[in-house]
Amino acid sequence: MDSYQITITTQDQQQLAFACRGDQTLQQGAEAENIFLPSQCGSGVCGVCTVHCQSGEFDMRDYNSEALAADAAEQGDILLCSTYPRSDLAVSTPYSYDLIHFESLAQRQAEILEIKPINDDVVALELQLLPDAEDMLSLDFEAGQFVELGIPGTDITRPYSLANAPNWDGRLAFLIQLHPQGQFSQFLRQAKVGQNISVTGAQGQFVLQESSLAPRYFVAGGTGLAPFLSMLTHMAEMMDSQTVELFIGAKHEKDLLAMEQLTALQQQLPQLKIHRCISQAEHTWQPDADEWIGAYRQSVLEVMKQTLKTAAEPVDVYVCGSPRLVNGIVEMTHTVSPESQLFYERFTTA
Amino acid sequence: MLCYQCEQTQRHDDKFGCISSEGACGKDANTSDLQDILIYQVKGIAQYAHRARTLGVVDRDLDAFILFALFTTLTNVNFTPARFQQLIQEAAQKRDAIKIRYEVAASEKGVEAEILSGAAAWQPPKAINELLAQASIAAVNAEQETVGEDVIGLRVLILYGLKGIAAYAHHARMLGKQDDSVDAEIERLLDYLASNPTDLEELLAQALEAGKVNLKVMALLDAANTDNFGQQTIGQARTSPVAGKAILVSGHDLHDLANLLEQTKDSGINIYTHGEMLPAHAYPKLKAYAHLVGNYGSAWQNQQQEFADFPGPILMTSNCIIEPAKNYRQRIFTIGPVGWPGVRHIQNDNYAPLIQAAKALPGFKEDSAEKTVTIGFGRHSVLGVADQVVEAVKTGAIKHFFLIGGCDGAVPGRNYYTELADNAPSDSVILTLGCGKYRFNDHEFGNIGGIPRLLDVGQCNDAYSAIQIASTLAEAFECGVNDLPLSLMVSWFEQKATAVLLSLLALEIKGIHLGPTLPGYLTPNLLAILIERFDIKVNQTAEADLQAALGQAA
The missing domain is CATH 2.40.30.10 (Translation factors)
Structure with missing residues (x-):
């Protein structure tokens, strides 16, 4: 898809520019570059994101005439949330530069x-x-x-x-x-x-899909457990009642991390199920009777495969760990439970 | 999903309603469907509660649940699908409980208990996909093909009015004011809707009944506010920040604000009001808190900019929350019926996390130059100078009153109200209420013989105050409200405004200008009926409407 240069001149004559693909709205293109122009509904209904197009070709669609009257559109006014570029565009805003927010990493x-x-x-x-x-x-x-x-x-x-x-x-x-x-x-x-x-x-985009109602399956390898500790603690603080299961993969029992913290989290998140998957468990590994719930002498990939095969509905699978683990889970999920959604982050070493 | 309860609803090719995967407000299709299901269940609960009440069974906790559940589905209140999943299971349990109480009471009284079907008998599946698969039974336009869009339009007019009524009643209840007759009437109307009524005349009559019960509810809330916080007094609210740590409170709930003021009184944190919380500065017992320092920002639709700029946490106490942008999502908190996925919710009135956030965030570094707005023209203030006002009308110093009241919103067409206010002649007085006033309340309007030309009556529910003012003026002039030189320019956005409109119609007030656009569910037939019976006026240009209003009065 072609990419176009969008140049914005603010009311106080400051300029900024960003690239926008033809399949992105101008708002999406700007936000992809961490430029947040005033907007509200994002769906062509409220009119908050109205700007003026000085030159260039575009396709504006799916918007409400209440948000942008026909005569205003005819004179070149456009809605950032409903406009797709078809050439480089020069756009002017009815607001000053200080109303634009930029995300820069502090x-x-x-x-x-x-x-x-x-x-x-x-x-x-x-x-x-x-x-x-x-x-x-x-x-x-x-x-x-x-x-x-x-x-x-x-x-x-x-x-x-x-x-x-x-x-x-x-x-x-x-x-x-x-x-x-x-x-x-x-x-x-x-x-x-x-x-x-x-x-x-x-x-990072590896965050909870807060609006999804699907059960959450977290798959962690090694220190890939870290973001899940964060998410689970957050869920506990929010009293989030969403179904959540954590699958921890490790070679050896001694590689299991933060088990005390997870046990404490289970007190606050009664729905949380924890599965410990030890691929090369020692023969001496003898969890007591209660502990056998959720303990497997199998790889996390095998355990997840069986779990997804028998799942009653599509789930949200979150994976964090080595590229090998992530790729394995992604591939397997596509095959076994194609309707499930995948969110993942690969750890690389450096 | 199909939702057309607010003014911002999508309009494509003359078809009204948000029907895609997300509404104009940001509500996703699952949440919308779950809200419809909850409403369906609330009707089912009301079917039993209404019948149980006739047998002497009054369950005030259940009544409170009905109000709360309706309130959560108001525009821009709760966007958390998981919350609705819980409420749906809770509603089923509550319905089962009131059903048993009804049957026991019937058997004790020796009458035969009715066996109810439909919403009263519906059981929600536990699995979310099965639950959502049944959403069509609860859709607002269910049966439209058989009963027609006029019937559906009036049914939803009543339902949306009830949502607004429930919201006001919930606010009053939080402040200790409750009236069994109000709860009974709300349940009767819900039971009526559950009967799938089709008679247009009867539906219209019941819509006006909803308007009447809303008058009672607004009176309750007025009493709740004045009993708890004193009568509004005229004064200045600061609109520029002062140095120090800061919390911003938005929404409508004065009870939540009062609790927060009490919990922060020795913390060194300043509290600011936003949007519809502005009138708080006029209530003596609230403004007695020295750390209630001022009002920040403007109306709800500007929150994404204003909250992003505010250097402290934000508390959202009711509508209207819109999607929290990333740059303030971590520091916005919700309470009561409000919710947004992943946003912290205050439980049990414990503001400790909010206070902790305020201490951790920078706050305002320095005082800004002082700016103020004049507020506090509740009915006690205005009627306190009623003699002066009446005299000014008699001498011709005041020739006309405009009530410019209701919600604000984002669409450019709402500039209509600014133009109205700015171009109203200098011998006219403008009464405002709701958040629509932010468009012009910092303009200079001057005064007429010492009476300010712009009088802010308060929140949208203070429409009750405005009605009292109008009635008192009518008495003084020995005429009806419709005979006063008064034009009502009502801007609506959500369902509280729908309830207020029904109240004005129930009082037989004629000639209301309703805008900026009409509700999507008002079909041409229904609009024709409203025009014929109530002389409802559709907005033209501000100039033309101003002329027409003044011409009529002449």
Whole structure:
């Protein structure tokens, strides 16, 4: 699909530009570049996003004449939410530049509160954000999103999912897989409590589909559990009663993370079912009778396959982990439960 | 989905209604269908509650549930499908319980209990896909092919009126005012709708009955507000921020605001009103809180810009919430009937999370230059100077009154009301209520012999006050309200305004201008009836309507 250059001149004669594909509305194109122009309904009904097109070809459709009268349209007024570009466009807005919102990722400083080894390869990192220039303590993020953590004194940053829910006290929690050659891993091995590091974000589209009524199946591999800890804590705080099942994949029993925290979450989310799938379980692994509920000597892929085959309705499958796990679950879901929706995030090592 | 309850409903090729996967308000098709199902169930509950009441069974908790359930389905109130799933299961249990109470009471009184069918007997499936598959039985236009669109139009006029009535009654109840006769009448009307009525004359008569019960409800809410917070007094509300941490309260619920003011009184956090909460600054017991510092922003449709700019958390107490943009989604809270997926909901009036958010967020760094608006012309204030007003009319200093009341909205056509106000002649007085006033309440209107030309009566429910003012003036002039030099320019958006309109019609007030556009469910036939019987006027241009209004009065 062709892409066009959209140039906007605001009432106070400031200019900005963005690219917009022919299958995107101008509003969608702008928002894809984090430019948020005043709008409301997004469906051609309210007229809030009216601007004036000075030059260029476009296709405007599915809008209400109450929102944009025929004579206004004839004179070149358009609705951003209903207009698809067919050439480069020059557009002027009836409002000033300061009414346009831009999302830029802020960089903040945070103090290391705790670095706690969970097992040989994973540490739990806890940070306390320092107030920003506006005196704000908290970080604006959605459960499931990630931030970039920076190594002090360098430009090196690495993305890590937040493992706690949005909060106001500026506390940020992470589960971090240590890699022998990883630069952030090496930094963490010698980092000290009280040291400051940079935090940039949050960002990411791996967030809860809050409006979906389908059961939520969370599939976690390794530290891919982190965003699910965030989502589950958020759900508990919201008293969200949506059906939710967590499938944790691990090679060995010792690789299971945050089990105490998950047990505590089950108290607040009575509907939460946890499935522990240990692909290479030791013979000595003997969960007691109660614990056998949701414990499998199988890979998470096998367990998910059986579960999806017998599911009564399409579900929302969320996957976070290694590319191998994510690809496996995505492929299998397409085959076994094609009507289910998939949301995933792959962890890469660096 | 099919929803055409608000003024913003989609219109394509003369067909009205939001029918795609999402309504103009942002409500998705599942939520819309679940709301229809809940309404269907509420009718079923009312069928039993109405009959049980005739046998002496009064269940006020159930009455409160009916009001709450109706309120959640009002435009721009609750968008959380999972919440409706829960309410639907809860409604089925409540219906089963009142059914048993009805049958027991009937057996005790030795009368035969009626066996009811339809909504009264319907059981919701537990699985969501099965539940949604049954949504067509509850659609607002069910039966349209057999009964025709006029019948459907009047049925929904009553239903939407009842939603507005329920919202007002809920606000009053939260402030301790409740009236069994009101609950009884609401349930009777719901039972009437459950009977699938088809007689147009009877439907019209029942719509006016709904208008009458709304008058009672608005009186209850008026009493609730004045008993709890004192009579509105004339004064200035600050409209520019002051330095300090801040919470913004939007919606309509003064009870929620009062609780928040009490819980934050020693916290150092300033509280601001937004939209329809503005009249709070006129109530003595609310303005006594020094940290209720001012009003921020304007009417509901501007919230995405205004909330994004506000440097603190926002509390939404009732309609009208619109989709929280990403840049403030983490700091908006809902309470009571309001909900948005993934937005924090305040439970049990515990504002601790909201207060914590306010402390963590920056607040205003400095004082802005002071700006104010004059408010507080509730009926006690206006009638306090009734003699002066009557005298000014007699001497010809005041020649005309305009009531420019109701909701605001986003469409450009609503500039009509600004033009009306700005071009109203200098010997006329403008009464405002609702959030439509924000379009012009910062304009300079001057005064007539000391009486300000712009008098803000209050929230949309203060239509009750406006009616009292009009009735008192009519008495003073020994005429009817229709004979006063008064033009009612009503702008509607949602169902509270529908309820107010029915009340005005029930009072036989003629010549109301209704706009900016007419409800989608008012068919040409129904409109013809309203024009013939009530002289309802469709908006032309502001200039033409102004001339016509003044010409009639001359």
